[in-house]
Amino acid sequence: MSADELCYAGIRELGGLFRRRELSPVDYAADLLRRIETLDKSLNAYVTITAERALADARAAEAALERGTAGPLTGIPIAYKDLYATKGIRTTAGSALLADWVPDFDCTCVARLTQAGMVMLGKLITHEFAFGIQFPGHRFPPARNPWNLDHIPGGSSSGSGAALAAGLTVGSLGSDTGGSIRGPAAFCGIAGLKPTYGRVSRAGVVTLSWTLDHTGPMARSAEDCAFMLQALAGHDPADPASAREPVADYLANLEGGVKGLRVGVVRDYFFEQVEPETVAAFERALGELGRLGATVRDVAIPSIHATPSFMVIMLTEAFAYHERDLRARPELYGDVLREKLMAGGLFRGDEYVQAQRLRAQIREDTARALRSVDVLVTPTALGPAPAFKVALDPDFPFAKSNMGPFNVTGLPTLALPTGFSSAGLPLSFQISGRPFDEATVLRAGHAYQRATDWHRRRPPVPA
């Protein structure tokens, strides 16, 4: 396998190479660090590279392999969205406000993946506070999309999407409040899983909106997401929203296929404003699931059009989190983000309560739809990644969101690549399941990826 192929290898393949001593985790980490050094100059995916830490982790992994105590993630490189607190390593949240914050603790997710033997390559740029793209002049430059540097990689887990697509890490963690795992996954042609609300701990991850924030894995395949979820999932007393639901074995039935799986398509709302190429790619994916043995039918979520009200919840909670700094040090917030956050201070208490009532209704209606089908499939984004010149228009509207409904409902949702636009940019669809049924979502996604090769396409990474 060439070095270029190796940097795109998956977790199962790398684990096999490590265990058979055909590849050293130390050599592999060193190779990826060199690749980052070369390629990230044009991508800006990394905000901090932790080379010494990576090599120390890799040496520990090698020792575990020699002792015979290695697990499936031992020696696998990972880079974290810079919203995840890392002990002794600055955690900026993509902001000038936290540019020099060095936590004295690891957040729960980092602690669990470190315990599982993963090798930390560094921290990946996030949209400022997981909400605002960095405009020119910002303390941190924005990440660029490896498929076309003039286009955004999506956000807010922008560095995670760019680094995975460019082969600059094997795994990453993102956070998703209104689509921040799935959006970059869609725009960069990778996989992103937003687990059920409460499935993966948010403790030690900088907050955007308490009742909408989710944490989860990003990778190049559904299978790699399953490997990471297995190590991440489980109750954490440090996160008040953490669930006590039992953790499934996400890998045991991954190869089970989709024969007999009941797939529901919500034709209302999710296809409004969606570009024709995205719709065509979605219909092809649906056809593929049908050929693999799934049964497909349309289902309805009557209250789905009330989804935009989730912005009342998100903005109000974000304002509650940021108010003190917004009033005391507004100059430390990026352009446009500052006013977006201030908008959250303009809602009334009754409007927040009504938004939560509508949320309960959408949740009920979606649960009803999921009684007649096992999963829902919908286009992830309305189209491919927009160009920077479009996204950096201060009046660029907050687009209608196909991802928000699954933050509102908290349902597990996996975004996967499903083709390319005529301009060569990735397209995506998302698979959503019942609460805590990540296993079915991942099984469906894995079956689709075994039958297609969109996730194996590589961008023309600039040297």
Add this chain to the structure above:
Amino acid sequence: MPELPPDVTLDEVKERARLAGLPIPPARLSLVRGFLSNALRPIRALDSRAVRTVEPAVTFDAKGGAEPGS
């Protein structure tokens, strides 16, 4: 009490900002208005008395989420 229009007006944004004590620059008022209009449209379309009773999604747990000593 007069009914509210479906969309938030610029004057309403200015008034809300004044009451909240938040200095939103004139150049960003239209952006903020867009956010508020989009988010509030479903709420303004809601007839709170006619819709079946739905409790807010956020619930309160008297025992709290954290375990003792955590």
